[in-house]
Amino acid sequence: MIDIITELKSQFDSATVLTDDQDMAKYITDWPGTMTGRALAVVRPTNTTDVAAVMKLAFETATPVVPQSGNTSVAGGSVPDDSGTAIVLSLERMNKIRDVSPSAMTMTVEAGCVLETLHQTVEAQDLFFPLNFGAKGSCMIGGNLATNAGGQNVVRYGNTRELCLGIEAVMPDGRIVNLLSGLRKDNTGYDLRDLFIGSEGTLGIITVATMKLFHLPKARATTFAVVPDISRGLELLNRAQAETGGAVEAFELIPRVFLEMVQKYGPQHTIPFKEIPELCVLIEIAATSDAESIASEGGATPVSEKLEKILEAGFEDGSVLDAVIASSEAQRREMWDMREGALEIVTAAGARIGFDISLPLDQVHAFVDEMTRQSEAILPGLRMCHMGHLGDGNLHYSIYPPEGQADEMMAKADEIKAAVYAAIGDFGGSFSAEHGIGTSKLYAMTNYKDPVALAVMLQIKATLDPKGIMNPGKLLPQ
Numbered sequence: 001m002i003d004i005i006t007e008l009k010s011q012f013d014s015a016t017v018l019t020d021d022q023d024m025a026k027y028i029t030d031w032p033g034t035m036t037g038r039a040l041a042v043v044r045p046t047n048t049t050d051v052a053a054v055m056k057l058a059f060e061t062a063t064p065v066v067p068q069s070g071n072t073s074v075a076g077g078s079v080p081d082d083s084g085t086a087i088v089l090s091l092e093r094m095n096k097i098r099d100v101s102p103s104a105m106t107m108t109v110e111a112g113c114v115l116e117t118l119h120q121t122v123e124a125q126d127l128f129f130p131l132n133f134g135a136k137g138s139c140m141i142g143g144n145l146a147t148n149a150g151g152q153n154v155v156r157y158g159n160t161r162e163l164c165l166g167i168e169a170v171m172p173d174g175r176i177v178n179l180l181s182g183l184r185k186d187n188t189g190y191d192l193r194d195l196f197i198g199s200e201g202t203l204g205i206i207t208v209a210t211m212k213l214f215h216l217p218k219a220r221a222t223t224f225a226v227v228p229d230i231s232r233g234l235e236l237l238n239r240a241q242a243e244t245g246g247a248v249e250a251f252e253l254i255p256r257v258f259l260e261m262v263q264k265y266g267p268q269h270t271i272p273f274k275e276i277p278e279l280c281v282l283i284e285i286a287a288t289s290d291a292e293s294i295a296s297e298g299g300a301t302p303v304s305e306k307l308e309k310i311l312e313a314g315f316e317d318g319s320v321l322d323a324v325i326a327s328s329e330a331q332r333r334e335m336w337d338m339r340e341g342a343l344e345i346v347t348a349a350g351a352r353i354g355f356d357i358s359l360p361l362d363q364v365h366a367f368v369d370e371m372t373r374q375s376e377a378i379l380p381g382l383r384m385c386h387m388g389h390l391g392d393g394n395l396h397y398s399i400y401p402p403e404g405q406a407d408e409m410m411a412k413a414d415e416i417k418a419a420v421y422a423a424i425g426d427f428g429g430s431f432s433a434e435h436g437i438g439t440s441k442l443y444a445m446t447n448y449k450d451p452v453a454l455a456v457m458l459q460i461k462a463t464l465d466p467k468g469i470m471n472p473g474k475l476l477p478q
């Protein structure tokens with residue numbers, strides 16, 4: 001019988017195959033630090049041929065494989081379980097940018113390219129890759145594709161899926177599928193690219209991708225605006241979309257509960273209001289043309305004047321109560337640093353039950369009201385933090401205990417989750433918006449996903465991964 005570790009060590013050098021506990025430590029614990037598994041080895045190939053060779057061995061020996069890119073998953077998807085039977089296949093050394101084409105507005109990059117490195121590389125050529133969120137300094141494009149990541153610019157550019165033109169992937173048995181195309185139209189049967197995107201490492205390994213690029217905004221206008229409630233916030237979004245011809249780059253919902261946490265757990269951040277407001281939105285609009293981005297003698301760019309007009313109309317009709325416009329790039333950066341640091345802050349705030357959900361835009365307000373009502377009945381004083389990417393209906397919804405009642409809240413965690421999941425169904429939403437299912441949402445996937453859709457997914461999984469070696473125990477119930 002083949003021993004996979006002996007075989008891996010005979011085919012690859014010691015920088016590629018790690019088996020020492022210390023060397024493997026960072027690959028087997030997830031970002032929040034709550035899940036630590038065990039692995040037979042961590043394998044770090046540098047090219048697709050080697051990924052294919054590793055997968056052939058894994059297939060022959062029926063060894064489970066956990067694909068990993070930046071290991072920033074917050075759903076438990078990127079680390080092995082504690083059986084110690086799996087290998088972690090890290091893409092971190094496949095980090096070449098193969099091509100940036102300003103004329104085709106595409107880049108072809110290996111799976112282990114760090115998102116922020118991609119931003120910097122293309123921005124140096126006046127191009128823009130709009131996928132952006134707090135983990136950008138660590139997460140990698142392979143992981144972004146495997147989770148169909150979202151982030152703050154989805155309202156304008158879509159999720160990672162919408163940004164991808166083609167991928168190369170290695171199948172569980174080691175075959176290489178070349179779907180690496182910069183084509184914007186390609187109707188040649190089932191879209192296997194889309195099958196891999198969002199599959200969380202359960203169908204194969206994404207090794208290379210061709211991604212869309214955009215014109216780098218020449219000017220941006222950013223504001224924190226206080227709104228009376230979520231519905232009025234949406235009115236403001238729709239006005240901004242109409243006035244800018246759809247140039248709203250980001251539209252983020254920030255409630256009082258979060259700003260209070262910022263004061264306590266993120267004192268390095270600056271809250272732009274003297275008194276903490278009940279609810280605000282962080283809005284950014286952008287311009288790529290000279291006509292909209294060259295500042296007048298007064299110093300204002302047309303795009304920032306446009307934002308001022310949108311806010312003025314909001315003041316007049318009551319959809320805006322107060323607003324601070326970033327007056328410099330440094331102030332804009334401060335606003336975004338606070339938003340991008342949100343996950344660290346909500347995590348630092350202690351015991352919480354967190355959700356990553358999406359709702360039809362016109363149902364977000366009603367959902368939040370309904371959950372506030374229901375949670376008060378479950379445990380009086382529960383605090384809701386409905387942060388989120390409001391522009392695309394995605395809430396990072398966290399529930400915190402009343403002061404000193406963490407144990408009481410956790411004892412009711414199942415009841416709270418059941419209430420949230422039921423309400424999501426009632427309001428036509430999804431229990432998983434952008435972080436993926438991993439292991440943390442398996443319960444919801446098993447119980448709340450349409451049963452026929454789930455059965456079809458299991459059929460696809462069984463066909464493409466007949467030995468069940470790809471990231472077992474993640475995304476789909478076993």
Ligand SMILES: Cc1cc2nc3c(=O)[nH]c(=O)nc-3n(C[C@H](O)[C@H](O)[C@H](O)COP(=O)(O)OP(=O)(O)OC[C@H]3O[C@@H](n4cnc5c(N)ncnc54)[C@H](O)[C@@H]3O)c2cc1C
Binds near residue numbers: 139140145202205344
């Ligand atoms: C501070 C912070 C903020 C975040 N904000 C957001 C946000 O706003 N929006 C958002 O969508 N996510 C967010 N996330 C979650 C996370 O960063 C994303 O899910 C990200 O896309 C994961 O990329 P990664 O490279 O770290 O993947 P990993 O964590 O390594 O892997 C994620 C999943 O993809 C699989 N996988 C990884 N690489 C491959 C590959 N090459 N082929 C096949 N499968 C693979 C893994 O097995 C795992 O199931 C945030 C995380 C943090 C820590």
